[in-house]
Amino acid sequence: MGSFIEEIRAIVGPAGLITSPIEIAPYATDWRKRYLGKAAAVVRPASTAEVAEVVRVCAGSRTVIVPQGGNTGLCGAATPDASGTQIVLNLSRMNRxxxxxxxxxxxxxxxxxxxxxxxxxxxxxxxxxxxxxxxxxxxxxxxxxxxxxxxxxxxxxxxxxxxxxxxxxxxxxxxxxxxxxxxxxxxxxxxxxxxxxxxxxxxxxxxxxxxxxxxLPKSHATAVVALQSPEKAVVLLERVLEACGERLTGFELLSDSCLSLVLKHFRDTAAPFPRRFPHYVLMELSDTQSGGGVRALAESVLEASLEEKSVLDAAVAQNETQAQAFWKLREFISEAQAHEGPNTRALPISFRRRTRNSHALMRARAW
Ligand SMILES: Cc1cc2nc3c(=O)[nH]c(=O)nc-3n(C[C@H](O)[C@H](O)[C@H](O)COP(=O)(O)OP(=O)(O)OC[C@H]3O[C@@H](n4cnc5c(N)ncnc54)[C@H](O)[C@@H]3O)c2cc1C
CATH class of the missing domain: 3.30.465.10 (Uridine Diphospho-n-acetylenolpyruvylglucosamine Reductase; domain 3)
Structure with missing residues (x-):
């Protein structure tokens, strides 16, 4: 391993190589700290030519490469296994x-x-x-x-x-x-x-x-809608698509348990309605025209849905601060789950099944 590391150092220079186990550790652990690995080194090339050289050397010595970007993936696929023989190839220095x-x-x-x-x-x-x-x-x-x-x-x-x-x-x-x-x-x-x-x-x-x-969109409207079930969200989606077409840019289903986690772990968040409901949709319309057109459109679609009782309540953000507050309820879900703790015991990566299907399953559950 010594001469291999020296070969890599000659390609990327001291700024592009991490070999101390303490410094390697954050790169060998996933974002939710569910998967803990080890690596022979973290290699941080600064150009395509350096990446190519590193890959060639690894191919020659049959060293396994784990490519890594921001290491925010939630499936453990950017984490090396527990053998300590793989290298993490981190691309963050290639940021031009x-x-x-x-x-x-x-x-x-x-x-x-x-x-x-x-x-x-x-x-x-x-x-x-x-x-x-x-x-x-x-x-x-x-x-x-x-x-x-x-x-x-x-x-x-x-x-x-x-x-x-x-x-x-x-x-x-x-x-x-x-x-x-x-x-x-x-x-x-x-x-x-x-x-x-x-x-x-x-x-x-x-x-x-x-x-x-x-x-660049010049106007947008953000709304939170309360619903009884995911089926009602599909009904709403059809209605909004029919009325708004391409102006519909976001349509995210949140369960009340996700909302509870966010409210528990982020003090500066607030429930969107005075009472709680089983499900919510966070909806965003945007337009390249400025003015209040999309907000009026959102309000009229939601009013119609409220009248026919296919939704239980609805709130359209009246300003940017309110819109951001609504978005926080969606965006903080993964972080709230991370604060709540792993929902499976953290294991060395070699003990897990790393099939595409299990990854896909975990993703489907994450959102
Ligand atoms: C708070 C939060 C919210 C998220 N929301 C979403 C979401 O809404 N939708 C969604 O899809 N994902 C979401 N994710 C998951 C994650 O952010 C995405 O999967 C993201 O695209 C991963 O990018 P990354 O740079 O962190 O990749 P990493 O986690 O570093 O790597 C992910 C995978 O890509 C490979 N890889 C990385 N860089 C390269 C490269 N240059 N060449 C080849 N392979 C490479 C790695 O080997 C690994 O398999 C979320 C994660 C968090 C923490």
């Missing part, structure tokens, strides 16, 4: 936005760019990058693409898969697959980038991506 092309509505960003920084850069260029999730201050675009993250605007803009036009990937051989294209009407051959999106790093390391940008 290579280009924002406002005319083409695209942005080319390195894998380690934090999602919130990309949203900000798009906004500064008068554009909108719609991927949004509660972990956006820490998760990174390479991780978002590798998990095919959904987030809260998935109904309108799709998963991360739909937001990528091109990718740059280091293959398991150490070769660089150059697919950084910004063309929308691209009908040439196989769409190979889709293989790497949602692959959780199993087929290669994403080092950069061309992302789609959209017109």
């Amino acid at each position: 936005i290579r280009e924002v092309d406002a005319r083409n509505s695209t942005m080319t960003a390195e894998a380690g760019c934090v999602l919130a920084n990309l949203q900000r850069a798009a906004e500064e260029a008068g554009r909108f990058f719609p991927l949004s999730l509660a972990a956006e201050g820490s998760c990174e675009i390479g991780g978002n693409l590798s998990t095919n993250a959904g987030g809260t605007a998935v109904l309108r803009y799709g998963n991360a898969r739909e937001l990528a036009l091109g990718l740059e990937v280091v293959l398991p051989s150490g070769e660089v697959w150059e697919g950084l294209r910004g063309l929308r009407k691209d009908n040439t051959g196989y769409d190979l980038k889709q293989l790497f999106i949602g692959a959780e790093g199993t087929l290669g390391v994403i080092t950069a991506a061309v992302l789609k940008l959209f017109p």
Whole structure:
């Protein structure tokens, strides 16, 4: 292992290598502290060329690589196993936005760019990058693409898969697959980038991506709706889609037990209604036109639903502070669950079943 580490150090330099067990520990533990691993080293390359060299050396010595972005995943897939022989390949130093092309509505960003920084850069260029999730201050675009993250605007803009036009990937051989294209009407051959999106790093390391940008919304309306059951939420969804079409950007179902956890662990949150209900929907409409049009639309749809008694209560945010307070009820759920404690005993990763199905199941339960 000694000469392997020296080879890696020669590629990434001292700033790109962590070998002390105490410093490795946070990278070898998942966000909810349910999965505890060990690693021979954490390698933090600063360029695509360095990633390629590191992967080549690992392929030569058959060292297992665990790619990692912001380490906010909730399935343990960015955590090394307990053997201490794997390396964590952390992409966070690759955090350069290579280009924002406002005319083409695209942005080319390195894998380690934090999602919130990309949203900000798009906004500064008068554009909108719609991927949004509660972990956006820490998760990174390479991780978002590798998990095919959904987030809260998935109904309108799709998963991360739909937001990528091109990718740059280091293959398991150490070769660089150059697919950084910004063309929308691209009908040439196989769409190979889709293989790497949602692959959780199993087929290669994403080092950069061309992302789609959209017109910046100028107005929005946020509402919380109380319901008897998830079935009633589906009825509401149909009605809102019919009335609002593409203006519907968020539609999130919350159970009362999730709300209870948030209220318990975050003192600055408040229940949206004086009494409690079994389920709630957090709904967001947005429009590229400014003015109160979307709020009036939300109010009229919800009034109709209240009249026909398909919803039990509804509140439309009257200002930005109220809208943010409503969103906190959704965004704090994962953190509230983390504060509540693991719902399975923390185990070394080698004791867990790491099948795609078990990951998918855990995700489905998480939201
Ligand atoms: C509070 C909170 C809220 C969340 N909300 C949502 C949500 O609404 N929707 C949702 O989908 N997820 C959500 N998540 C889960 C998580 O944030 C996402 O899965 C996110 O996309 C992971 O990004 P990351 O950079 O943290 O990736 P990591 O956790 O570091 O890695 C995730 C996976 O991607 C692989 N990987 C990372 N970077 C690369 C790369 N460059 N190349 C190849 N493989 C790579 C890792 O090996 C691992 O398999 C939430 C998590 C938290 C903590």
